[in-house]
Amino acid sequence: MTTSNESSLPDEAILLGAHADDWRGAVRLAGDALVAAGITTPVYSDEMVAAVETLGPYIVIAPGFALAHARPSAAVLRTGISWVQLDEPVVFGHAKNDPVDLVAGLAAVDHDAHLGIMSTLARALADPAVMTLLRETGDAAGVRRALGLD
Structure with a gap:
């Protein structure tokens, strides 16, 4: 099993087939997974929800x-x-990109620390075959493989 120190996307940070009642629940699931992997404290989940409440659904990219x-x-x-x-x-x-079935939670220690992860996610988002794989995979290793993080 991958530990939190070995990967930017450890097993503990991946939830497959999870259920959320609404967008807040989906964001909280992403936050809970960050906490489970030792990436953030629970306060960060509140901060992510507050960002959407304040700025709107800009996170649906x-x-x-x-x-x-x-x-x-x-x-x-x-x-x-x-x-x-x-x-x-x-x-x-979101007017064009709803509804959402995939949510990535991103936490960075500073404004530059996340650039490599953003580049990886951008490659995945640009490839419809990768997005299909991410929607269909049933295991954490498949997610990391599809994202090129294995």
Whole structure:
């Protein structure tokens, strides 16, 4: 099993077939996975939800995909991501990219620390075959493989 120190996306940070009742629940799942992997404290989940409440559904950056994040803060212990594959899509309120069935949680210790992870996610989002694989995979290793993080 991958430990939190070995990967920016450890097993503990990956939830597959998870259920959320709404966008807040989906963001909280991503936050809970960051906490489980030792990437953030629970406060960061609140900060991610507050960011969407304040700024709107700007985190829905591609069809069916949301990148949940907040500003770097003391609640971020190290840079990393979580991955949530929802069993049922949820609505965030985005005019073009709703509903969402994939949510990545991103935590960075500073504004530059996340650039490598963003590059990896951008490659995945640009490839429809990779996105299909991410929606269908049933194991953490498959998520890391699809994202090129294995």
